[in-house]
């Protein structure tokens with residue numbers, strides 16, 4: 001896929017803490033387009049697993065709540081977009097499992113007890 005840019009954490013591109021993938025390439029020519037530098041179908045060629053790895057790295061910054069796919073026009077690289085959405089779900093699901101594992105430890109018990117105290 002052609003990548004314009006990747007922002008690991010953003011609060012300005014949708015609700016919550018999000019990773020942002022800017023696809024490179026768009027032929028739609030909307031009047032007043034805010035990102036004309038993303039129009040050419042030339043740029044950084046990356047594989048979907050390479051971008052997915054960046055999701056994983058972004059997750060280290062904090063708990064990612066979502067991903068925004070922007071551009072360029074992501075739908076003009078629909079196969080890569082679909083695959084990337086699946087990879088993102090996997091990354092977030094793994095993070096969820098890690099949280100569940102932590103909650104099963106002694107530290108998790110401490111957190112649960114503290115939470116119960118605070119909620120009374």
Ligand code: SF4
Nearest residue numbers: 026028029030033072
């Ligand atoms: S990058 Fe977005 S706003 Fe710009 S021409 Fe393409 S679809 Fe339209």
